[in-house]
Amino acid sequence: xxxxxxxxxxxxxxxxxxxxxxxxxxxxxxxxxxxxxxxxxxxxxxxxxxxxxxxxxxxxxxxxxxxxxxxxxxxxxxxxxxxxxxxxxxxxxxxxxxxxxxxxxxxxxxxxxxxxxxxxxxxxxxxxxxxxxxxxxxxxxxxxxxxxxxxxxxxxxxxxxxxxxxxxxxxxxxxxxxxxxxxxxxxxxxxxxxxxxxxxxxxxxxxx
Numbered sequence: 001x002x003x004x005x006x007x008x009x010x011x012x013x014x015x016x017x018x019x020x021x022x023x024x025x026x027x028x029x030x031x032x033x034x035x036x037x038x039x040x041x042x043x044x045x046x047x048x049x050x051x052x053x054x055x056x057x058x059x060x061x062x063x064x065x066x067x068x069x070x071x072x073x074x075x076x077x078x079x080x081x082x083x084x085x086x087x088x089x090x091x092x093x094x095x096x097x098x099x100x101x102x103x104x105x106x107x108x109x110x111x112x113x114x115x116x117x118x119x120x121x122x123x124x125x126x127x128x129x130x131x132x133x134x135x136x137x138x139x140x141x142x143x144x145x146x147x148x149x150x151x152x153x154x155x156x157x158x159x160x161x162x163x164x165x166x167x168x169x170x171x172x173x174x175x176x177x178x179x180x181x182x183x184x185x186x187x188x189x190x191x192x193x194x195x196x197x198x199x200x201x202x203x204x205x206x207x208x
Contacts, residue, residue: 042185049192052163056196062204063152070148075208077149080142085133086205089126090197096122096196098172099186109178115176116183119190123168131159153204160196167193184208 067074096119103115137143137150144154167190172185 024170042181045185045188049189052192053196056160056199059152059156060199063156063203066148066152073147074149077142077153078146078205078208080137080140081205082133082136083137083205085129086201089129090201092122092126092129093194093197094125097191100190104183104187107138112178112183113175116171116186117179120168120171120175123164123171123190126164128162131158140168156200156204160193163193163196 087106099115099119103119105117106112122161134154142150142165144151167186170186174182
């Protein structure tokens with residue numbers, strides 16, 4: 001038997017697992033997922049995404065509420081943030097999301113892995129920029145205990161950074177087992193991390 005062509009077009013997975021290793025996130029057709037059933041990727045990932053968006057939404061609402069009660073403190077603290085680092089990370093995640101989206105529409109395993117690798121590398125760039133930003137703030141004397149603003153800043157952005165780490169792990173798994181179901185499921189999580197940052201950046205860094 002000749003070895004499989006690694007650059008051959010991907011098969012569209014059947015509703016049930018094609019194989020345990022290849023279709024980690026394949027959907028069982030016997031399960032009823034309601035509104036989540038027609039979405040790309042595994043419905044369980046969408047359940048996770050909705051729950052995470054609710055958590056981030058609650059955190060940003062709490063930030064806005066506490067800001068109303070402490071407007072001067074929040075404005076003064078916001079002026080200490082590195083807006084350039086935030087803007088760079090915004091572009092980094094948007095570009096990474098573009099590569100992830102291209103992976104979904106690629107027709108060969110090689111092309112998918114290349115685009116997922118680029119998305120993963122940019123995820124590491126995001127974490128590197130965020131680490132530099134944290135270091136600058138801490139060296140300047142602004143840590144998680146400084147005031148309410150910086151407590152929320154570190155909690156919200158740190159929680160998001162953990163999601164970026166988890167997203168990188170998921171994309172690595174998807175790159176190893178790049179079935180259509182896996183690629184769609186992994187990339188929707190990555191897009192969730194993009195979307196959340198697009199909310200965090202203006203709320204924490206820009207809105208006066």
